[in-house]
Amino acid sequence: MFQLNKKKILITTAVLLIAGTVQAADNNILITKARSAAPSMISANATIMYRGEILVEGSNDWICLPETMPDDNAPMCNDAVWMEMMGAVGTKAPFTATKMGFSYMLQGDGGVSNSTPYHADHMNAPDFIKEGPHLMIIVPKAALKGITNDPQAGGPYVMWGKTDYAHIMIPVADRK
Secondary structure, three states: OHHHHHHHHHHHHHHHHHHHHHHHHHHHHHHHHHHOOOOHHHHOOOEEEEOOEEEEOOOOOOEEEOOOOOOOOOOEEEOHHHHHHHHHHHHOOOOOOOOOEEEEEOOOOOOEEOOOOOOOOHHHOOOEEOOOOEEEEEOOHHHHOOOOOOOOOOOOEEEOOOOOOOEEEEEOOOOO
């Protein structure tokens, strides 16, 4: 009887150790992916979060995520203003930009409707856009005047312009 329990304990311990090793490897992949969203001068000291869990506590005011939406393969790094806006988008809460906010997506994004973050089927939205590497800037709404909302015009454009979450998209490389 003791041998059987001892064997069970050894097997359980081995399974837990393997699971812990797999989790650490998975976290390292997530951390690397999150850091790829911004220049290393930002991402190297950023807090890394995954689905609400802090994987790495950072020493600057940036938060990098290995995905923007679950499983979209679109890492991003955000300052505090951008994180506040993302929280508002996630809860459909009002948001008013009173100062500038910045976000990097140097790996590009998964694609969205250019007019609304809440389109029921982004991939089939008439204004669907999948951007390559880019920087995003939140500014007070008045500062958006005169900037096109057409992502095909070339250069910066406004995304989600008629919502509280309007921001400037600045492509930094060609779309894939």
